Amino acid sequence: MRDSLTAARIRLGLTALGFLVASVSLAPSTARAATLPETGDAIVDSSIGDASRLLPILATDSASGEIVGLLFNGLLKYNERLQIVGDLAESWTVSDDGLTITFGLRPHVRWHDGVPLTADDVRFTYEKLVDPNVHTPFSSSYERVASVEVVDPHTVRVHYREPFAPALESWMMGIIPKHLLEHEDLNTTTFLRHPIGTGPYRFVRWKTGELIELAVNPDYFEHRPFIDRYLYRIIPDQATLFLELLTGGVDQAGLSPLQYTRQTDTPYLRRRYQKFRYPSFGFTYLGYNLHDARFQDVRIRRAINLAIDKQAILDGVLYGLGAVATGPYPKESWAYDPSVTPDPYDPDGAKTLLAQAGWVDHDGDGWLDREGQPFRFTMLTNQGNEVRRQVAELVQQQLKAVGIDVKIKIVEWSTFVHEFVDKRRFDAVLLGWNLSRDPDLYDIFHSSKTKEGEYNFVSYANPEVDRLLEQGRRTFNKAERTQIYHQIHRHLYEDQPYTFLYVADALPIVSARFRNVLATPIGIGYNLIDWYVPRREQRYHQLSR
């Protein structure tokens, strides 16, 4: 239980994007199999936690995000190569000054109740996002919007006070129906449990804590999805989930590295399931409190980077299912600078650097010391995350080898955030970030974001990085942005405000009867509407309603 809850929390960072991950798009036709896709069957997906509110602007947990992603569409979305493409918008243009974005909506899109979608729905969604009485945490992404103008029923123009490149990503927020929600209190409306959207699946029923059922939307604007039903089972325990896989009780699940490498490697499971592996958008890191006099010295941060064998951590804890990180972006991102090469594991180099900074083992007790003080610090991490605990122990061992004495302290999440991180009562933290596909890192590394409760809690301040972060948000030009984020990546690696450890892989498993399931940089779910099951392998048949 504790583990699963933490897992839910780990996914929290991603929640803002949950709806993106699950959103579906037209698959490249090249991937079509030789046989013609057949309709029918159901897919039984699984989740450790239940959804809470099925409205895009209130969907904060990952379960709600996944379901909402199938029920609603944004104006834009990411395709399988992480490029921004139209979803409800068939065209969009950004004005030269970057202050106006004009969206042309697809004609003939209808809500699940048959009412046509119009530009008014878009404006309504925006109004609700910034309405102070709506309990949405997502308003921050829209505070630079000056106004949303309905030009005609199929054209919306968004005016900005200043250019803001991450804005495009913010329009991936699911659009909600004005005609059904106009007179409702969005916080409490029954719509939250009986949603009506434009997506490839429509809502059927929700048994709290147990099951959510969706049915195909035959009029979906891209094409009718082939799979008739989508069932979302809530299975909070990872061991139970595994047993359900063995009996075929679920068709799709996320595996742990141990399950992926060892437990699923049986002839039965190899025959019945297909496994996938692709990098998740997030990284695990060791963050330093830069108010600590020792960590202010960049030589020490670099020394620790040299002293940590990331590949050993990956192999030992994640069974090699991930990649060593050199910065905040996975290799698949255009913001990743491939010329940033990771320094090799070099404990001797680390010792040299530490000695330059004055840390030498003077008294021969095995620990480095300076002015009679041993080099000792506490590494803080959150409770309930088994992988993180193991990583902490490996880091502890590896730093011991260079003479740094690390204490591990594991604290419950809320306490961790409020009593330690917010109040800066820590030496170093072992944490992970799940980030959006847009490379903007203003909130995490800009020197202005160091107030209590803000996310630059390591208090990193580099005027050059500040300037680049500001610049990166102000231009829409992809080539220019690529340049900027490559530089940010390099600065972060040189400055080491965090020691970047690894990017873990997402490890989904899907029943072998589903065809057209493709692992791409954005994952496997993006083309759910193209998945199908050949008729003779179909398992669930149409039920009399």
Add this chain to the structure above:
Amino acid sequence: MARYLLRRLLALLPVLLWITVISFGIMHLAPGKPTDVTAQFNPKVSLEARQRMEKLYGLDQPLPTQYLQWLRRIVALDFGRSFLDERPVIDKIVERLPITVAINIWSLLLILLCAIPIGVIAAVRPDGLFDRLTTVFVFIGYSMPSFWLALLCMAFFGVSLHWLPVSGIHSLDYDYFSWVHRGLDTAWHLILPVGMSAFVGLAGLSRYMRSSMVEVLRQDYIRTARAKGVSEWRVLFHHGLRNGLLPLITILGLSLPDLIGGSVIAETIFSIPGMGRLFYEAVMARDYPVVMALVTVGAVLTMLGNLLADIAYAYADPRIRVGETP
């Protein structure tokens, strides 16, 4: 008797009030806020947005004010709305109550059905073979980690034999079944969870039953009954059992609150959406309204259970009844 009851009921009120004050205090002393779960550590959510949400939930008010507001609502039996999904707390409880109560009642019946005969027969020859065997058996259930045993049973009956479902309480298409089919489906899903829960709880009641019967069988009236030539069966189950059951009444009364409390571990392993998970998730999410509602309901039931046990005791044992109302 009526005056006695009234007096006892009134005496419960201050206790209840204290319980709520203390639980409210503890809940708010724990670090963290309800907004953490929806908005913490998500760079897309600014500090301002979080503070605004706290204000909307009334979390910026001083604690005593928050408590009084809660108390004012609770007096009118309004449990408020969950912070997590803004549904009325009462709906969330009502939705999860039936399955938990069903599992607990079935498991209690199963326990009684096994514990009474085990206790009685074991008491006939204390430390005899039957007594030793059953003692070992019930203590295995008591001391074995229940989650591990549950997983073993799921793997054996569910995966290897395919006799029972692995988890869940309904088949996927339950809602489209006929009434009879639904009943059978639920029963089929409940076999493992109920069996597990009964196995774990068997030790307590059967041991109570045994020691109480050992005590009773030593009494003079049992010897008298045997001397009269009453059959051993009748001695045990007529003369002995009626007196031996008295202590069980207290225990059953005290288990009233347990009927609505689910086991977090069992519910998680078996994927059962019951009260245990509701409470645990509410605590972890700092969903104050849900936590407070469950604590209050639990406290009321505990106190009522105590009261009921006292009354039932007085009813079953004339000596107490006589002493109480001269």
